[in-house]
Amino acid sequence: MAFSFRQLKYFVATAEAGQVSQAAMQLNITQSAVTAAIRQLEEVLVTRLFVRHPHGMVLTDSGRRFLSHAYGILADVEEAMLLSNWESDFAGSLSVAATYTVMGYFLPAHVRRLAALYPQLEIRLHELPRAEIEAGLLQHDFDVAVLLSSNVDNPALQLESIISSPRRLWLPAQHPLLSHPAPGLQDIAGEPYIMLTVDEAEQSTLRYWQQAGLQPQVRVRTSSVEAVRSMVANGSGVSILSDMVYRPWSLEGRRIETVSLHGLVPPMTLGLAWKAQAEISPSIVLFRDYFRQQFMTPFSSQRSAAAR
Template sequence: MKVTLRQLHYFVALADAAHFGRAAARANVSQPALSLQIKELEAQLGVDLVDRLPRGVRLTRAGQEVLTRARRVLAEVDDLTQAIRWRDGLSGQLNLGVIPTVAPYLLPAALSRIRARDLSLELRVREAQTAQLVEGVRSGRLDAAIVALPVPDDGLVAHPLVEDRFVLAGSERRLAAYADALPDPASLRAGELLLLDEGHCLADQALEVCGLPGRGQVDLGASSLATLCGLVAAGFGLTLLPELALPVERAAAPDLGLLRFAGTEPARRLALARRDTSRDDGWVGDLTGLIEEAAQDVLSQARQICPPGA
């Protein structure tokens, strides 16, 4: 008997879940069946891949090496199936990931364009933080993901989409302090800056923009831009808000004040990331173009709400 793709799939599920029961549920198979396949894989390779613990499993050194190679093999197999699936361009099924600070603002416009191009296209969208999306693309669970540059993985290719500038958001009373001159990001006081939870790349970008050395100086805790906007509109500090979010968040909080920054406006750059081994038969260009078109439309609305130079 030889090593099978099923065994590799079950082993990766076990490594990710660190528990036989959870891995079986994730792989949609019974626990005894998954356990048997893992034992057979170990027998074929002649090594123990996991240490069986009272409350889970831990990979052995051999298991770590097999996991790296198993992920690579499964990704190559997925690329093979993807090459067939995308042979006619953007059609069939699309598994797309999006970071949370983009998803609610760009997806409605982007998905309507994607579906309009091919009504038979089956869309599956996952919203998650960058690290989870990168892993999803790398493992083949996602075809591509909309993330902010830089992409933290050498095995991915990034196709630039748009530049998304930051504006300063807060209550009109707090923003009145900048009535005589537009603010500079570096002039913001750490004590009044509200940002997202750790793990959100937007929080790290805001810290970098404002020249702040670490999170200890900043009040962190909100899980969404909507929460931040509600807080700062009520007078609880200031936040950096990407232009893509302006149409939605300003409509939800009409009292939210907005100011452009002086000089060159700070910005994040969004991109569509895919595996560097995945074949592009035109679907990447099609998808990138549709998303960029949707983003430019949203940004145009944002610049009417808060015009550049205002």
């Protein structure tokens, strides 16, 4: 027995909303329909996808792995449905700048898909810090950028958000806070904290801590996401990072768990940027419209609700 496209959509909506009731509202269907679809999907896969808690639905390890596959399957189906709208004979070039996090965790798959859809579109990639990207856009060194738009406050740039990735608390397996029904920053403040510094992560982190009138007990500062992952998994401390960079295992094969903070910290927003009040080339329009199709269509808005 195979799973259905409908079951995948309901599963993804529930995973992103964290609650069956919210998923049902987004899908405009009954809660019982969502619950039944998830139960049928678990029976087909012979594994639990969620742990049911009074406050919502939390993905199991199998659920997180399957969510990645579900995104890919749904994206491929959507792409096939939209193929008639693509101008595959388009020819042009595009200079694209991206920050470290975007380049490492988001952009490569989309560049591959764009290359498949537009074989005659030449995309030149540049990885740089945000400040250098902003200067390069204004000096016409780059046509467009993909960066953490929540860090950008430059009126000379036009911004368009793509996704918004929730930030969650990262913990080692069996950490006491895993059993806390709703941990807050005051609960985390007593823990040794592993601070990521790349792409202005430290500034963003300290901003919401300061707004709460609290301060993390920073044990280590590092520009390496893998170092954060390893230190958390080995019990050296905790961290708060976005779902976009989350992976459940460290390089040593140790488990990293996450806990939702339920609106206590802002999500990490990722988007496009180009020079405002400048003529937009056909290549930029194509690039922008690709991401609009991927993340802003009715189905995609469900798929990326945790990321927009």
